[in-house]
Amino acid sequence: MGNDARTQQLFDWCASRLGPGELVQLVPAAGGQMSNVYRYLMEANSAVVKVRSEPLERVKRCLDAQRLAARNGFPCAMPLGEAEALDATGVVSSEEWRPGGEMLRGHDxxxxxxxxxxxxxxxxxxxxxxxxxxxxxxxxxxxxxxxxxxxxxxxxxxxxxxxxxxxxxxxxxxxxxxxxxxxxxxxxxxxxxxxxxxxxxxxxxxxxxxxxxxxxxxxxxxxxxxxxxxxxxxxxxxxxxxxxxxxxxxxxxxxxxxxxxxxxxxxxxxxxxxxxxxxxxxxxxxxxxxxxxxxxxxxxxxxxxxxxx
Missing domain, CATH: 3.90.1200.10 (Aminoglycoside phosphotransferase (APH), C-terminal lobe)
Structure with a gap:
C-alpha cells in the first residue's frame, strides 16, 4: 500500500473513531521511534495517533498497562479506545494529547x-x-x-x-x-x-x-x-x-x-x-x-x- 493510500486509510480510521479533524504527522525530537506518530486536531481538542508494525496482542497489552497507570494518577496520557489492526502490517491506537514539560537533563x-x-x-x-x-x-x-x-x-x-x-x-x-x-x-x-x-x-x-x-x-x-x-x-x-x-x-x-x-x-x-x-x-x-x-x-x-x- 502506498503512503498516500495508507495516510487516507489512517485518516478514515481517525474520523470514524474520533470524529472530524485534521491529521498531522509528528517528527520525534530525539532519534528513532517504535511507532509512526500523528497528531489528530479536532475542534475542541487533539489526540495522538500511533501506527505500529507490532503484533496486535502486544500493543493491546501495552495499552492496557498504560490505561491502568493513567487511571491511578501516574503521569501519562490516557489511551482512547482500543488498538485495532489498520491493515496487514500496521496496528493503530490513539491517546490523549499531553504536551508540555521539560526533560530532566543531567546525570547527577x-x-x-x-x-x-x-x-x-x-x-x-x-x-x-x-x-x-x-x-x-x-x-x-x-x-x-x-x-x-x-x-x-x-x-x-x-x-x-x-x-x-x-x-x-x-x-x-x-x-x-x-x-x-x-x-x-x-x-x-x-x-x-x-x-x-x-x-x-x-x-x-x-x-x-x-x-x-x-x-x-x-x-x-x-x-x-x-x-x-x-x-x-x-x-x-x-x-x-x-x-x-x-x-x-x-x-x-x-x-x-x-x-x-x-x-x-x-x-x-x-x-x-x-x-x-x-x-x-x-x-x-x-x-x-x-x-x-x-x-x-x-x-x-x-x-x-x-x-x-
Missing part, C-alpha cells in the same frame, strides 16, 4: 534519584497486572533472541557490513548477555526505554511519561538496571556514570522498600550495559559520533565485574 545524583523513584512508582502500579509475555522486547532490551544469536534479528541491520563494530563491543555484549541469560528471576511489567527523552517534568514534578510501546516483561532487576544506565539519555543516547547508576539502584530499592539480592544486583549491572552496547553497535554501523561507544569503553570492565560477567 538528584536526577538519578528522581528518575528511579518514578520508575519504582510505575513498577508498583503495574504489579496489578500479570506479567504476560510482551515479546519480542525492543532490541535494546533483547539479550536473549531466538536462535541464540548475540544481537536480535533485524534484516536491514544484519545485512550491513559488521566489520566496523569493534571486537571489544562484541565481547562486552557476549559477557553481559551470558550473565543475563543465566537469570531465573521472575518477570514483571516495566518500561523498557527509561530515558530522559521519554519523560517530561513540570515545576519539579513528573508531568508525562512517553513511549509505552517499549513496555517489557523481564526480571525487575534487569528493567531497573537498564534504566540505571540509560536514564540520562536525551537526544543522543549514552551511558550514565557508574556512580549515578549506583545511586539510581539504591534509590529504587529505597522507594520499593526492599533490597535486591546479590543475584539481582549482578543482573542489574549486566542489564545496565545492554542499551549502551546496542547503541554503540549502531554508532559504528551508521558512522555516527561514538558517544555511547566511548562511555562503554570507559566503564565496561567495572560494570561487568560488578555483574560477575
Amino acid at each position: 545524583g538528584d536526577s538519578a534519584r528522581r528518575s528511579a523513584i518514578l520508575l519504582a512508582e510505575l513498577v508498583a502500579l503495574l504489579e496489578r497486572r500479570p506479567a504476560k509475555a510482551l515479546d519480542p522486547p525492543p532490541p535494546w532490551m533483547n539479550w536473549n533472541p531466538p536462535g541464540g544469536g548475540l544481537w536480535p534479528p533485524n534484516g536491514p541491520i544484519d545485512r550491513m557490513d559488521q566489520a566496523p563494530v569493534p571486537d571489544i563491543i562484541r565481547e562486552c555484549a557476549r559477557r553481559a548477555a551470558s550473565r543475563l541469560r543465566r537469570s531465573a528471576l521472575p518477570h514483571v511489567l516495566g518500561h523498557g526505554d527509561w530515558e530522559a527523552q521519554n519523560i517530561r517534568w513540570k515545576d519539579g514534578r513528573p508531568w508525562s511519561v512517553y513511549d509505552w510501546d517499549s513496555l517489557v516483561s523481564l526480571p525487575e532487576a534487569a528493567i531497573v538496571g537498564a534504566a540505571s544506565g540509560a536514564f540520562a539519555s536525551t537526544e543522543v543516547p549514552t551511558l550514565a556514570p557508574i556512580g549515578s547508576s549506583d545511586i539510581f539502584l539504591d534509590s529504587y530499592e529505597s522507594a520499593r522498600a526492599r533490597t535486591f539480592s546479590d543475584d539481582e544486583r549482578e543482573i542489574a549491572w549486566a542489564a545496565s550495559m545492554w542499551p549502551a552496547l546496542h547503541n554503540a553497535r549502531g554508532e559504528h554501523l551508521f558512522r555516527s559520533d561514538p558517544v555511547a561507544s566511548v562511555a562503554v569503553l570507559e566503564q565496561s570492565e567495572e560494570r561487568l565485574n560488578l555483574a560477575k560477567a
Whole structure:
C-alpha cells in the first residue's frame, strides 16, 4: 500500500473513531521511534495517533498497562479506545494529547534519584497486572533472541557490513548477555526505554511519561538496571556514570522498600550495559559520533565485574 493510500486509510480510521479533524504527522525530537506518530486536531481538542508494525496482542497489552497507570494518577496520557489492526502490517491506537514539560537533563545524583523513584512508582502500579509475555522486547532490551544469536534479528541491520563494530563491543555484549541469560528471576511489567527523552517534568514534578510501546516483561532487576544506565539519555543516547547508576539502584530499592539480592544486583549491572552496547553497535554501523561507544569503553570492565560477567 502506498503512503498516500495508507495516510487516507489512517485518516478514515481517525474520523470514524474520533470524529472530524485534521491529521498531522509528528517528527520525534530525539532519534528513532517504535511507532509512526500523528497528531489528530479536532475542534475542541487533539489526540495522538500511533501506527505500529507490532503484533496486535502486544500493543493491546501495552495499552492496557498504560490505561491502568493513567487511571491511578501516574503521569501519562490516557489511551482512547482500543488498538485495532489498520491493515496487514500496521496496528493503530490513539491517546490523549499531553504536551508540555521539560526533560530532566543531567546525570547527577538528584536526577538519578528522581528518575528511579518514578520508575519504582510505575513498577508498583503495574504489579496489578500479570506479567504476560510482551515479546519480542525492543532490541535494546533483547539479550536473549531466538536462535541464540548475540544481537536480535533485524534484516536491514544484519545485512550491513559488521566489520566496523569493534571486537571489544562484541565481547562486552557476549559477557553481559551470558550473565543475563543465566537469570531465573521472575518477570514483571516495566518500561523498557527509561530515558530522559521519554519523560517530561513540570515545576519539579513528573508531568508525562512517553513511549509505552517499549513496555517489557523481564526480571525487575534487569528493567531497573537498564534504566540505571540509560536514564540520562536525551537526544543522543549514552551511558550514565557508574556512580549515578549506583545511586539510581539504591534509590529504587529505597522507594520499593526492599533490597535486591546479590543475584539481582549482578543482573542489574549486566542489564545496565545492554542499551549502551546496542547503541554503540549502531554508532559504528551508521558512522555516527561514538558517544555511547566511548562511555562503554570507559566503564565496561567495572560494570561487568560488578555483574560477575
